[in-house]
Amino acid sequence: MSTTDTTQEIQVVARTHVVVLGAGYAGAMAANRLRRNPAVAVTVVNPQPFFVQRIRLHQFVSGTGDPLVGFDDVLADDIRVVVDTATRIDAGARRVHLASGAHLDYDHLIYAIGTRHRTPEIPGAEHALFIADWASAQRIRERVEGLGAHEMITVVGGGLTGIEVAAELAERGHDVRLVGGRGIASSVGERARSATEKQLIRLGVDVVDTGRVVEIGERTVTVDIDGERNVLPSAATILATGFEAPELAADSGLATDEIGRLRTDATLAGIDDDRIVGAGDAVAVEGMPLRMSCQAAEPLGAQAAEAVLARIAGEQPNPVDQGFVAQCASIGRRAATLQFTRRDDSPARAVVTGRLAAWTKELVCRGTVWNIRHEATHPGAFRWFRGGDLTTTTEPALR
Ligand SMILES: Cc1cc2nc3c(=O)[nH]c(=O)nc-3n(C[C@H](O)[C@H](O)[C@H](O)COP(=O)(O)OP(=O)(O)OC[C@H]3O[C@@H](n4cnc5c(N)ncnc54)[C@H](O)[C@@H]3O)c2cc1C
Structure with missing residues (x-):
């Protein structure tokens, strides 16, 4: 992992260049997985110089946990990190403009900028x-x-x-x-x-x-x-009344849904431009309502990378295939509620509560970082629960 000073004009690399916007659960997973093809140069753009475990932010506000992880710990060595914020995507020119005034040219773009409060x-x-x-x-x-x-x-x-x-x-x-x-x-x-x-x-x-x-x-x-x-x-x-996506996609003239998420087809390709592939909370996948969650974001990140790699290879990407396993909320450090779900996220019969659930939730939190870290050293290793057709799902649960 190398970090670039954005006060300089950013050098464009000669290999196929994939820019990943956002290094959260989806973007970091996507960036690492792209390295399955060594001919791909990967640049990640993220406003913070570290990975933020959003799922530990409630611990941060109360002083019970640290959500920050160094990029050198979770991103592969040869991924370039640009600490900056994307302000506009010029899809025609395949160029991303950054808050610092610099720009990045890309062959393919992965849009994974998450959400903010609504x-x-x-x-x-x-x-x-x-x-x-x-x-x-x-x-x-x-x-x-x-x-x-x-x-x-x-x-x-x-x-x-x-x-x-x-x-x-x-x-x-x-x-x-x-x-x-x-x-x-x-x-x-x-x-x-x-x-x-x-x-x-x-x-x-x-x-x-x-x-x-x-x-x-x-x-x-x-x-x-x-x-x-x-x-x-x-x-x-x-x-804690709901999230929406930042304006980046809308401001760039790309198709968005009512809360600003980039609209993609079932292969995660942007509706307007298949060189832009979406992942994580920031996207609305056609016909597939997914609860905003790292549970959904990591598989989406992996599949976004696979979709880009398929296009580079001249192949047709596969449609998204993933499902849910559980909804889990910590209730302090000593208890949690673990509701197992059907693949469409509706509640199943099994419920675990108390300390066992708290312990499971902690393992899940650690596991989300472990998944990304492992993908950095073993690109292509991450596996997820493939749920099949979720198009019958109606309303995703509110996180
Ligand atoms: C308190 C809390 C607890 C949660 N607990 C759980 C849980 O237990 N389980 C669960 O599944 N989900 C949980 N979630 C939801 C989960 O955190 C999100 O669904 C998940 O982070 C989405 O991943 P992502 O990669 O799409 O986005 P993020 O993780 O938000 O990553 C997006 C990244 O993009 C960056 N970015 C934003 N704008 C730009 C820009 N213009 N240019 C470049 N980069 C940009 C952001 O700074 C960030 O680093 C919780 C959320 C909160 C707030």
Whole structure:
């Protein structure tokens, strides 16, 4: 892995050049897998000079875990890393413009820039913090560290991300309220849902199951509970209410869905241009709704690389083939909920809770990094659960 100073004009390499935008779970996996073909030169563009384990950001905000991993630990030696942000893709010229003013020319591009928070239409949302990416997590940590004893933190959003944040903070001794909106853990089955809620309450979280936040103040939050407006103290309000993709694809004139994700066909090729291949949370694969997750992102990254390698070889890429195995949320460090799923992510019968689930979740977190690291030294080794046709799936669960 080598890092390039972007104040210089970036040299274009003579071999087939693949640029990977974003070095998260999908992009890092894709970059390593591309090395199955030694004739391919790989450049990765990422704003941070390290790999951020997004699935540990709730640990970072509460001080229970470090989400950062050096690129030298997860990317293959001959991958060039450019620490910069892509600002526009000129598909016609096959060129990516970067925030530093430099540009990169490519033969093929992998678009894997993930997602960020989506600001809901709640009056006063400018007072809120968001849990989505490295920058937003740093802001939460700063605020949380400045809170006095027993100052209330409100986490909004009863999906798996909101649950993980609320639990982690409560276990560290903070006063936490979790406002469910659409309910707590509505994506898992009833047994898993009720175990999750019980564990949250055990940790001291004030669970407002179906309450809906209707206004956010500097130090208050207004919650509608059964039609009644309740103004409650909230020294920090953290929204975990959903993600959207950055504007890059839309600003570059590429086809996107309603939350800004690059639209691709079933082989991950961009609808407008098959030299641009998408992977991870930042893409909407035609007819295949996938829950935003590293569980989906790593297989997508591997398949994006395979699609590019197939095109370089003059072959037709295969359609995406993957499925889900489980939904898993940590509930502090000592418990978790592991809901096994059918391949379309709908809940199956098996549920594991408590310490065994917490231990499994920790193994999963380590495993996601191990997968990428192993792919760096053994390109092509990563295997995933192939789910077959998921086109009957309707609505993906909210993370
Ligand atoms: C608190 C939390 C807990 C989670 N827990 C789980 C879990 O337990 N299990 C699970 O499956 N999923 C979990 N998720 C979701 C999971 O983190 C994402 O689905 C996953 O990170 C998606 O991977 P990705 O590679 O598509 O995007 P990311 O991991 O977000 O990587 C995208 C990369 O692109 C970079 N980038 C952004 N814009 C640009 C640009 N313009 N130019 C270049 N680079 C750019 C970003 O900085 C980032 O490094 C969690 C998310 C959060 C926030």
